[in-house]
Amino acid sequence: GKYRVVSTKPMPGTRWINLLIEQDCRLEICTQKKTILSVEDIISLIGDKCDGVIGQLTEDWGEKLFSALSRAGGKAFSNMAVGYNNVDVNAANKYGVAVGNTPGVLTETTAELAASLSLSAARRIVEADEFMRAGLYDGWLPHLFVGNLLKGQTVGVIGAGRIGSAYARMMVEGFKMNLIYYDLYQSTRLEKFVTAYGQFLKANGEQPVTWKRASTMDEVLREADVISLHPVLDKTTYHLVNKERLAMMKKEAILINCSRGPVIDEVALVEHLKANPMFRVGLDVFEDEPYMKPGLGEMKNAIVVPHIASASKWTREGMATLAALNVLGKIKGYPIWSDPNRVEPFLNENAPPPA
Ligand code: GLV
Numbered sequence: 178g179k180y181r182v183v184s185t186k187p188m189p190g191t192r193w194i195n196l197l198i199e200q201d202c203r204l205e206i207c208t209q210k211k212t213i214l215s216v217e218d219i220i221s222l223i224g225d226k227c228d229g230v231i232g233q234l235t236e237d238w239g240e241k242l243f244s245a246l247s248r249a250g251g252k253a254f255s256n257m258a259v260g261y262n263n264v265d266v267n268a269a270n271k272y273g274v275a276v277g278n279t280p281g282v283l284t285e286t287t288a289e290l291a292a293s294l295s296l297s298a299a300r301r302i303v304e305a306d307e308f309m310r311a312g313l314y315d316g317w318l319p320h321l322f323v324g325n326l327l328k329g330q331t332v333g334v335i336g337a338g339r340i341g342s343a344y345a346r347m348m349v350e351g352f353k354m355n356l357i358y359y360d361l362y363q364s365t366r367l368e369k370f371v372t373a374y375g376q377f378l379k380a381n382g383e384q385p386v387t388w389k390r391a392s393t394m395d396e397v398l399r400e401a402d403v404i405s406l407h408p409v410l411d412k413t414t415y416h417l418v419n420k421e422r423l424a425m426m427k428k429e430a431i432l433i434n435c436s437r438g439p440v441i442d443e444v445a446l447v448e449h450l451k452a453n454p455m456f457r458v459g460l461d462v463f464e465d466e467p468y469m470k471p472g473l474g475e476m477k478n479a480i481v482v483p484h485i486a487s488a489s490k491w492t493r494e495g496m497a498t499l500a501a502l503n504v505l506g507k508i509k510g511y512p513i514w515s516d517p518n519r520v521e522p523f524l525n526e527n528a529p530p531p532a
């Protein structure tokens with residue numbers, strides 16, 4: 178192979194490997210046991226000559242790594258993730274390294290996990306499973322693990338981009354929930370979907386579903402019964418859900434986060450969970466991943482899973498393939514799926530193109 182490409186982790190499937198090898202690349206896959214590689218580990222992987230790197234969201238892609246990659250002759254970096262808050266895009270630009278991400282292939286998989294957490298929280302599935310395994314079940318009772326019916330309740334979506342919209346559609350269509358959403362951009366496609374489904378229900382003699390685009394995020398927090406967070410993490414969304422905003426939510430609300438941990442002030446969340454036993458959360462991401470803030474792991478009203486929202490076989494193979502294509506496209510001088518020069522700066526697919 179003429180080009181040296183490094184992947185900081187083994188990734189699912191073989192398609193991404195074959196693609197690179199068939200196109201003149203010598204691929205090196207780091208098999209170090211350590212889960213999270215340090216900047217120094219990656220600098221030594223990059224070495225003296227490296228044309229492109231496929232990296233992971235746990236890695237700190239900043240000034241040091243992009244300068245090392247640029248010194249090694251590298252032109253391309255792809256995160257194997259849609260989120261890229263671990264990447265300093267300005268530093269990449271400064272060193273002439275194109276940055277890619279892997280949107281699209283994880284939309285439904287991630288939305289499905291958010292939906293799973295919503296249902297699990299509403300029906301107390303994890304608590305009930307623990308109860309069963311602990312041998313505590315001694316007969317059916319009218320009060321045992323009573324949760325809430327989603328039908329007719331309101332689902333709130335904060336960030337109605339691809340993932341947020343897919344989740345909204347699942348909850349509206351699957352469970353006949355009304356929708357309230359907040360996004361800087363209007364999602365007419367989503368609105369039309371809910372309107373059409375509402376008409377369908379009405380024509381069948383059922384209560385129609387409704388939608389509302391909130392003018393503030395607080396409106397969603399006050400009105401929704403289940404709220405799922407789907408913004409990108411940046412300075413404007415850090416601790417978006419803080420103590421004050423938690424206090425605005427219904428006492429029996431369900432909060433889901435499959436975006437990035439720091440979107441929620443996790444210390445405030447633990448306090449809120451303690452003070453409001455009927456309030457429930459489903460979390461896929463954490464503020465100090467892989468750690469949880471003290472107390473969170475003991476809360477019965479919290480469901481916690483280890484950042485697995487995109488973890489379906491189809492999606493992970495797709496992400497690996499897209500990441501390889503991003504790097505390959507730049508090295509070979511042709512974009513394949515998307516322009517690898519530009520990670521996507523918008524929350525919403527209806528957003529205007531960048532100036
Ligand atoms: C996963 O968290 C991703 O951003 O793809």
Ligand code: GLV
Pocket residue numbers: 259260280281284338339340341409524
């Ligand atoms: C962005 O993260 C999206 O796919 O919604």
